[in-house]
Amino acid sequence: EGVTIDLTRVERLPDSLGDVIDRFLKKIQVQRQDFNGRVLTIRGSDVAMLAMLLDTTDAELVAQLKR
Template identity: 45%
Template sequence: SVRHEQANKIILDLEKLYEHPAEELTVVARYARGIQQQRGDYNGRVLSIRADDLRTLAVVFDTTPSGLVEQLNEFGVLVADPRSLMQNQGG
């Protein structure tokens, strides 16, 4: 089926993810650090992740990709609109 990837783009708020005390997020944080390393993308406050990687993480958590997104949302570690962050950085 044809899907509009942009609309489903998963963007992690790294600051919140790395500081969150929930034990469940340890694995997600480790995964995100791995992606940062692969990309050499160390300075971002946010990280866009692949749909494929979301599926892999969902398997680890014994849930579906949308189930995992819901959980991440409840923990408050997803960014709805990354452009809203850039406004706070003042350029």
């Protein structure tokens, strides 16, 4: 199940966390050429991947980022 991320919430995260997420999202934005800048909906498999990179749970990550 994908999640719709509020990109302004990502900007307000502490640097170490925000940087990893930012790089991950930018890669997707570039592949899509999607620069709306307010929201980005990513795949359920991406949420799992990101949670693993950040050593957290899917649920915790979604709570911090979703619109």
